[in-house]
Amino acid sequence: MVRLARTALVLAVSAGLAALAVPACIIGSITVGADCPIDDDGNLLIPRECCICPSPEACPAGFPKDVTVPDYCRPDCPEGIPYECCECPSPEWCPGGKIYVQVPDYCHSLDGGTDAGSDGSMSSLCTGGTCVTPGPASWKGPMSFWQGWDIEAPSCPENTPILAFEGWTAPPPPSCGTCKCDAPEGTCKLPETWSVNSAACADPGGGVKTNFDPPTNWDGTCNGDKSILGDKLCGGVPCVRSITISPPVIEELPCQAHHIGDPEPKVPKARNGGPEITLGRVCTSESALPNCIEAEGKVCVPKPPSFSSCLYREGDYACPEGWGEKTLLYGYVEDKRSCAECECSEPSGGTCSVKFRIFSDAACTIEKEAADVSTGMTAPCKDLMPGTQLSSKSAAILEYTKGACTPSGGNAEGELVLLEPVTVCCSAPVT
Secondary structure (H helix, E strand, O other): OEEEHHHHOOOOHHHOOOOOOOOOOEEOOEEOOOOOEEEOOOOEOOOHHHOOOOOHHHOOOOOOOOOOOOHHHOOOOOOOOOHHHOOOOOHHHOHHHOOOOOOOHHHHHOHHHOOEOOOOOEOOOOOOEEEEOOOOOOOEEEEEEEEEOHHHOOOOOOOOOEEEEEEEOOOOOOOOOEEEEOOOOEEEEOOOOEEEEOOOOOOOOOOOEEEOOOOOOOOOOOEOOOOEOOOOEEOOEEOOOEEEEOOOEEEEOOOOEEEEOOOOOOOOOOOOOOOOOOEEEEEEOOOOOOEOOOOOOOEEEEOOOOOEEEEEEEOOOOOOOOOOEEEEEEEEEEEOOEEOOEEEOOOEOOEEEEEEEEEOOOOOOOEEEEEEEEOOOOOOEEEOOOOOOEOEEEEEEEEEEOOEOOEEEOOEEOOEEEEEEEEEEEOOOOO
């Protein structure tokens, strides 16, 4: 008959009977019952090296993690399942199909007592978390980290309930768009100065000048003001020998400035009155992180939905090897930046061309001279036959092209204050 000491065997001395022989089950000088399968005579039914913990006293700290159990000790144990979590590693452990062994509590996180993954490999014993390598001594953690909009921020997880740090990412510069200046509203004013000279164009400084200007705000239609008779003398010579006409003048109002382009969509604010940035929360626990059973040298970090396993450190640092997902947070953010107003320069570059005519009769029918004059030209001078009678004049705009303004402003201005930086480095991105 097969017995397992923890369920059927008691110490002979405690029952007043002769002591049973339990090979190699000596702790100090006390003989104890085996915690492995034995027969009625107390002899092990499995190889001695397969009986790692012959009694609770032999493994007071639980199953030793530095022991490698030979494969022949566990023919019926699924691959990847720890030896101490396998209820029937071999037939001797489960006589008659009954299970007598009690596995440690942490084994219950495995499916059916041995939670094998769908691919046959062992699932993590790090229930609800992830196994990660501890970071350098200068870094804190690993811990649980969440990042997102403040209005969606979850509380710290149950396994890491302490909020160690809360900060915000640096806001991007404000989206100011592009400044544009509308075309100016304006007019082309007809030549206002018509100067008749008794001297020829070749002698602009000589002779006597006679005013032949049109009325103010003239529209260019036939006008007989200030007519000069052909027999009129100026300094003993006919008053009419040449005529000089000033170029047209462009008068334009200031350009209207405005932004163009659709503004960027607004996002929730991280805090009332604060810039539009995301929030980051670092959550830790007072308890030391447990070691991962199946991953030597790694610890188990709780990882609820939307959280990552990360390290953090005050200041702005490069991430340690293996922790490449960097997030830089700030404990204090004040964004005083704004978009400067758009402005426009004075209009420039406009052009205007005018055709002028002068007549010897009052009805503007007998033309004596006609020519074009444009903005930017030197006032043209036209020689006339001495004594030509000037009785009327007309003018018409041939072409007017508006000027343009150069936009300025619209850039981001002001101060961005970022204080209390903290670097968070994660082993994997938040999912």
